[in-house]
Amino acid sequence: MATAARKAPAKTKPKSDGKSAGLSAPKPVDFTKDEELDAYRRMLLIRRFEEKAGQLYGMGFIGGFCHLYIGQEAVVTGMKMALIDGDQMITAYRDHGHMLAVELSPRGVMAELTGRRGGLSRGKGGSMHMFSKEKHFYGGHGIVGAQVSLGTGLAFANRYRGNNNVTLTYFGDGAANQGQVYESFNMASLWKLPVIYIIENNRYAMGTSVTRSSAETDFSHRGASFKIPGIQVDGMDVRAVKAAGDLATEWCRDGKGPLILEMQTYRYRGHSMSDPAKYRSKEEVQKMRSERDPIEQVKARLLDKKWADEDELKAVDKEVRDIVADAAEFAQNDAEPDPSELWTDIVL
Amino acid sequence: MPIEILMPALSPTMEEGNVSKWLKKEGDKVVAGDVIAEIETDKATMEVEAVDEGTLAKIVVPAGTEGVKVNTLIAVLAVDGEDIDKAGEGVGEEPAKAETAAPAPAAAKSEGAAPVAAAPRTEIAADPDIPAGTEMVSTTVREALRDAMAEEMRRDGDVFVMGEEVAEYQGAYKITQGLLQEFGARRVVDTPITEHGFAGVGVGAAMAGLRPIVEFMTFNFAMQAIDHIINSAAKTLYMSGGQMGAPIVFRGPNGAAARVAAQHSQCYAAWYSHIPGLKVVMPYTAADAKGLLKAAIRDPNPVIFLENEILYGQSFDVPKIDDFVLPIGKARIHKSGKEVTIVSFGIGMSYTVKAEAELRGMGIDAEIIDLRTIRPLDFDTIIASVKKTNRLVVVEEGFPQSSVGDHIANQVSQRAFDFLDAPVITIAGKDVPMPYAANLEKLALPNVAEVIEAVKAVTYRG
Numbered sequence: 001m002a003t004a005a006r007k008a009p010a011k012t013k014p015k016s017d018g019k020s021a022g023l024s025a026p027k028p029v030d031f032t033k034d035e036e037l038d039a040y041r042r043m044l045l046i047r048r049f050e051e052k053a054g055q056l057y058g059m060g061f062i063g064g065f066c067h068l069y070i071g072q073e074a075v076v077t078g079m080k081m082a083l084i085d086g087d088q089m090i091t092a093y094r095d096h097g098h099m100l101a102v103e104l105s106p107r108g109v110m111a112e113l114t115g116r117r118g119g120l121s122r123g124k125g126g127s128m129h130m131f132s133k134e135k136h137f138y139g140g141h142g143i144v145g146a147q148v149s150l151g152t153g154l155a156f157a158n159r160y161r162g163n164n165n166v167t168l169t170y171f172g173d174g175a176a177n178q179g180q181v182y183e184s185f186n187m188a189s190l191w192k193l194p195v196i197y198i199i200e201n202n203r204y205a206m207g208t209s210v211t212r213s214s215a216e217t218d219f220s221h222r223g224a225s226f227k228i229p230g231i232q233v234d235g236m237d238v239r240a241v242k243a244a245g246d247l248a249t250e251w252c253r254d255g256k257g258p259l260i261l262e263m264q265t266y267r268y269r270g271h272s273m274s275d276p277a278k279y280r281s282k283e284e285v286q287k288m289r290s291e292r293d294p295i296e297q298v299k300a301r302l303l304d305k306k307w308a309d310e311d312e313l314k315a316v317d318k319e320v321r322d323i324v325a326d327a328a329e330f331a332q333n334d335a336e337p338d339p340s341e342l343w344t345d346i347v348l
Numbered sequence: 349m350p351i352e353i354l355m356p357a358l359s360p361t362m363e364e365g366n367v368s369k370w371l372k373k374e375g376d377k378v379v380a381g382d383v384i385a386e387i388e389t390d391k392a393t394m395e396v397e398a399v400d401e402g403t404l405a406k407i408v409v410p411a412g413t414e415g416v417k418v419n420t421l422i423a424v425l426a427v428d429g430e431d432i433d434k435a436g437e438g439v440g441e442e443p444a445k446a447e448t449a450a451p452a453p454a455a456a457k458s459e460g461a462a463p464v465a466a467a468p469r470t471e472i473a474a475d476p477d478i479p480a481g482t483e484m485v486s487t488t489v490r491e492a493l494r495d496a497m498a499e500e501m502r503r504d505g506d507v508f509v510m511g512e513e514v515a516e517y518q519g520a521y522k523i524t525q526g527l528l529q530e531f532g533a534r535r536v537v538d539t540p541i542t543e544h545g546f547a548g549v550g551v552g553a554a555m556a557g558l559r560p561i562v563e564f565m566t567f568n569f570a571m572q573a574i575d576h577i578i579n580s581a582a583k584t585l586y587m588s589g590g591q592m593g594a595p596i597v598f599r600g601p602n603g604a605a606a607r608v609a610a611q612h613s614q615c616y617a618a619w620y621s622h623i624p625g626l627k628v629v630m631p632y633t634a635a636d637a638k639g640l641l642k643a644a645i646r647d648p649n650p651v652i653f654l655e656n657e658i659l660y661g662q663s664f665d666v667p668k669i670d671d672f673v674l675p676i677g678k679a680r681i682h683k684s685g686k687e688v689t690i691v692s693f694g695i696g697m698s699y700t701v702k703a704e705a706e707l708r709g710m711g712i713d714a715e716i717i718d719l720r721t722i723r724p725l726d727f728d729t730i731i732a733s734v735k736k737t738n739r740l741v742v743v744e745e746g747f748p749q750s751s752v753g754d755h756i757a758n759q760v761s762q763r764a765f766d767f768l769d770a771p772v773i774t775i776a777g778k779d780v781p782m783p784y785a786a787n788l789e790k791l792a793l794p795n796v797a798e799v800i801e802a803v804k805a806v807t808y809r810g
Contacts, residue, residue, distance in 0.1 A: 119589070121587055121588050121589035121591070122589035124589050129587035129588070131591050131592055138552070138556075138592070143580075149545050149576065152552060153548060153549035153552020153554070153555070153556070154552045154555065156552065156553045157556035157558050160534065180544045180545050180548060183540075183542040183545025184545050186540055186542065187546065345588075346585065346586055347585070347625060
């Protein structure tokens with residue numbers, strides 16, 4: 001494939017350095033043993049959960065659209081490590097990983113996927129629409145780009161209240177071409193809102209590669225017209241993500257306004273379960289999996305530093321598999337919503 | 349020939365204004381471009397420039413005159429070589445007197461916003477939500493809306509207003525006049541021209557628990573933002589299994605103003621009434637505007653609050669009650685009657701009220717129901733009235749297909765078919781984009797004669 005070379009993700013060396021604002025991509029800081037193990041476990045939970053969701057979809061337990069996060073786990077995991085209590089998160093429809101990252105119950109998420117009463121939205125939202133006031137997770141939105149304006153509004157509320165919280169607004173390289181993204185950038189910069197725009201560049205907007213959809217493929221530059229600095233981050237390295245998250249949250253808490261983090265990442269699966277992903281080569285996917293996998297990177301470091309041996313990591317894997325199996329079991333056997341639920345939660 | 353200077357129309361809906369100040373006196377030389385007077389409209393004080401060169405021969409309408417109709421002679425300009433005294437002789441005295449003889453009722457009370465034509469004179473039936481004997485104050489719809497927002501902002505620190513020109517400009521239609529001065533820029537937020545974006549920002553702030561009032565300069569521009577109104581605001585409560593919703597008010601002028609043509613003239617009542625998860629309010633009187641806007645701001649759901657530019661300057665009695673809140677979802681019997689029910693809402697009420705006065709003259713006793721809320725729709729009040737009168741006409745300005753009237757006619761036929769003595773007639777705007785030409789615009793809108801004809805048809809009076 002002639003374009004494969006162009007599409008290869010940047011390695012850790014970022015193209016842009018946000019110089020106009022005196023910003024440069026922070027060097028990944030080595031994790032402690034506990035941090036490595038924690039990241040490993042969290043990312044593995046997302047990976048195994050998503051694999052199971054794909055399986056249940058194939059079995060007909062999950063209907064509609066189902067967008068898996070496999071390959072992108074380091075992004076939400078690293079960013080979560082940079083948050084404090086009360087910080088908010090909002091994203092689009094590829095949201096299962098984000099919910100697991102903020103420690104929402106795997107049972108609740110999986111039961112929502114199967115449309116059961118124990119689901120996070122009591123079976124009324126499905127894969128793309130889940131929320132948690134308690135965990136400050138504001139969805140789960142099915143309209144590409146809508147979450148960017150909404151997330152800017154969450155940040156507006158933080159500034160209005162004068163609290164110290166920031167809002168993580170996630171969107172993809174595809175959503176980055178929606179008009180309301182730039183309307184939001186303008187207001188966020190004008191009003192110095194504490195919002196971090198995290199562009200998860202997985203290189204394909206459904207089936208259209210960034211080079212075919214975007215005149216400027218360096219998404220860290222997308223805020224230039226609004227004086228919003230941006231940084232390109234190796235989104236496959238959880239340490240790089242965490243370091244960028246630390247920098248960005250501090251930036252926002254200091255009252256400096258919004259910031260863009262372009263997370264260079266990759267999704268292994270199709271856009272949704274029904275996408276055969278014929279727009280890219282098997283070799284391209286295989287290369288990413290074998291050379292850049294976020295979980296394998298952590299695993300290699302753990303083994304290399306002798307912070308864990310194979311048996312210990314297998315034990316973590318087993319623990320995670322048990323959690324996922326329990327969630328799947330629950331989601332398959334929980335009752336469907338009571339028919340009366342059709343008429344509830346429409347207006348208060 | 350001396351040149352006549354006429355009262356200018358300074359906005360699409362301006363019918364009259366006040367001559368607040370003359371900046372030139374009789375005998376002064378004037379060149380084109382000189383500011384000769386200040387005219388106060390219902391929205392702003394505007395400067396009037398001379399178009400011609402000459403000498404101001406006579407000021408026909410003195411400074412301080414209120415309620416001067418558009419196109420009234422206000423001054424005479426003598427052109428070069430003309431005798432000033434002759435030019436001004438005997439001009440304009442009669443018309444000036446005639447035009448200023450009947451000043452609008454609330455002129456003295458409005459601050460910086462003069463009322464336009466007074467509301468048609470129909471005795472409004474007592475609203476059961478207003479205690480008998482309550483003192484009433486004549487107030488424009490504009491002032492009522494402003495008062496409602498100001499009162500709610502004083503009551504709840506989480507209430508804020510955002511939109512284009514709401515703060516420093518004092519509102520494109522002066523609805524937010526004075527709010528910036530009282531509440532400051534933190535709570536009265538000027539936005540860029542960015543409807544899609546700021547509607548989303550408003551919904552996000554509401555999801556976080558604030559109580560935004562989002563003003564659209566007109567609801568026509570809300571088309572840019574309709575995704576957030578429907579997909580983000582209206583559906584979140586349901587999609588989250590009741591965990592979070594959006595307590596937000598989207599408000600602004602809706603429907604046809606005057607001569608602003610197709611893209612600026614349409615009624616969204618039927619559009620938004622289609623959506624579960626929204627409430628849709630569309631008041632006619634100033635009292636309803638105030639009481640329902642206060643209710644909308646307190647409501648935990650997204651509320652679409654449809655105003656009308658032509659009604660902004662009209663005055664109605666508003667009860668002098670410290671905290672006047674009306675229930676959303678309850679229609680009001682505007683005038684009770686026995687022979688036919690006319691249901692309307694918003695600006696549609698002005699045709700209805702005028703038609704009813706004429707029908708009374710013909711000996712037809714009509715009951716008028718002002719819906720006030722389009723969703724949830726108060727069918728109980730409509731059905732009870734139809735059971736009494738056995739006849740129904742619905743009047744609205746929106747497009748005819750899938751209109752509010754269509755829905756009412758359908759429901760009445762299902763719920764009260766045996767009580768109907770005639771088919772329900774629905775009157776709506778014509779099924780055409782709004783034309784610009786004055787005559788065509790008039791044809792596109794409903795009119796009083798259509799309402800009278802419909803009532804005569806359902807009461808079988810030739």
